[in-house]
Amino acid sequence: MSVSWVLAIILVIGVVAFMVARLRAARLEPQAGVKQHSLPGYHGSYALILAIFPAIIFFGIWKATSPVYIDSAVWRSLPEQVRSASDANRSLTMGTIYTIGDGMRRLTPAELDQVRSGQADLKALFASRGVALASSGEAYMIPAAENYRSMSDSSSLWSAVGAILLSLAGAWLGLSGITLRRRARNNVERVMLWGLIAASTVAILTTVGIVLSMLFQTLTFFQSVPLSNFFFGTVWDPRFAAAGSGGATGQFGLIPLLAGTLYIALVAMLFAVPVGLFAAIYMSEYASRKVRSVVKPVLELLAGIPTIVYGIFALVTVGPLLRDISAALSGGQPFIMAQSVLTAGLVMGIMLIPFVSSLSDDIISSVPRSLHDGSLGLGATRSETVRNVILPAALPGIVGALLLTASRAIGETMIVVLAAGVAAKLTLNPGEAMTTITVKIVNQLTGDLEFTSPQTLVAFALGITLFVITLGMNVLALYIVRKYREQYE
Known part of the structure; x- marks a missing residue:
């Protein structure tokens, strides 16, 4: 059966x-x-x-x-x-x-x-x-x-x-x-309680399992590559070796990948946060109900577009456009490449706008109406109310929204592959190509490779590095949330 x-x-x-x-x-x-x-x-x-x-x-x-x-x-x-x-x-x-x-x-x-x-x-x-x-x-x-x-x-x-x-x-x-x-009610509620505990336990154990699986492979990787060479190295050149050779050669410097990850995420946040936050303020404080009912769903549609579509849009449209504009401004030689940090950051920022706007709008709308009405009753203008009352009261929630947005930016892969390239190098010029940790994780785990070579195991070291970065962001956000929550509650 x-x-x-x-x-x-x-x-x-x-x-x-x-x-x-x-x-x-x-x-x-x-x-x-x-x-x-x-x-x-x-x-x-x-x-x-x-x-x-x-x-x-x-x-x-x-x-x-x-x-x-x-x-x-x-x-x-x-x-x-x-x-x-x-x-x-x-x-x-x-x-x-x-x-x-x-x-x-x-x-x-x-x-x-x-x-x-x-x-x-x-x-x-x-x-x-x-x-x-x-x-x-x-x-x-x-x-x-x-x-x-x-x-x-x-x-x-x-x-x-x-x-x-x-x-x-x-x-x-x-x-x-x-x-x-x-006592059927007590029995049902007891079963529901244990079901909730089991669901929470599964979530916790899954997280622990993911961390441990990466940690054990990372420790195996560091048996072949010194910690200093990985965390302080400035050259990424894994040089894949033939199967069976062990592949102990190559340079596994994290710095170029980490710099590219943070640089592209920073450009994306610089574009997405002002646009998304201002859109949220407009929808919650200035827009009429009819306008809000149209604008908010249209903005949220951006979140449903697959990232590969954003990557193609960056590769076909945004990258060539920025290259042609820079060539026109410089008199022939472009100073912005088609695949660059700026291209990837701008397109990723477009993708992140609905994350910032939708979450911030919900947070701003949840601020007690009494604070809003009290400020207006004291003679403050609408803009002064938003600046001095609404935003400070909603700041803990907005910090959480920005944290989620930053985590989404750090973990993006397809847009970076198509819009920023795979070149692991250090540069401050946003018009040049860089790459991120997630792209190299995909590269190291793609193909017919031995799972015991440093060239493959380095993907787990990169993964646990991303985990530590996001954990640090969560700890920092929790500190900020608690500090301002005590101030405004």
Whole structure:
């Protein structure tokens, strides 16, 4: 039975349990001196929870662990000389066995007999059934494939039966104990509380897992490259080595990449923050309701445009335009290249405008109206009210919006690739090409490379560097938010 059918049956059992439990709770007759503890909806929800969640948890754990057990059992059944092969050969062997086992489900009994007796050409026979097999396999793969198929079918059957029976048992438990004093509401709220805790734990563990995965690979990288060469090096020249050579040569200076990342992000913020913030002030304080209903959605449309489209726009339009303008101003020799920091920063700034404007508008609109009216009542003009009252009160939220915008700018890749190039160099001229950390992470992980060479592992060092930068930005923003919140609350 397929996974979708099992989940559908469990869901149906849960819905039926909810409806029956709710109906039974609604028909409970009141007794003298005894009040009903929970509403009928809570009784139904509790029966629904008992019927669905334990069954789904059981089914999920079974489906996650059974392939590991089956893989281990099939591998142990193979001949000793096969099991002594390398990990790469093991993956190839097990993949062929699984393909044969899955393909045998499409064969007739007569064809299965031919396969077992070794009289059939597996590759041609499976091709006629739409199953691609790289080779005809070895003789020992046939019984292993049948073993795999038998265990997989049994596992699917028993997981489905167990999940459905567990769902029925949960529904029966939820329906059997419906009384006036049953604390169904407390049970439902307790389940919701643990669900929220589990969701928070998953988010935290995911973050910890990401950091640890980067950290371990980074430590491996620093075993080949000294810390000083990475953090204080001014030359980026990884010089990819051939596979198998170890690739210990090359220079991995972070400074050019870090400078390019911060420089392009700075240009983007210098363009996006004034435009976005002024747009937010206009929409929240000056624009009529009709104008606001049109302007705000149009600005937010910019956030939905894919970044690759912005990159093409920068490569085809903005870059050549800036180059031609600079050539006209200088009398022939352009001082702004088509791929440059200025090109990437301007286009990225356009992309960031809706982040600043939309978030800042929501923050400014949430400032208490009493502050606004009180300032106007004291004789201040609208602009003085915005400058001296609204913006200081909304400053903590605006700082958060700018932090989000800066993080978005630092993590951008496609616009930089197309608009700023991939040249890792140090320069203060915004008209020249530079690159960022994210672009080099993509470059180092692209292609058929060994995952043990410094040229590949440096991507993890770059990634954890970005993580530390954004963490520092969050800490700084939290300090600013707390400082001004104490002042204006």
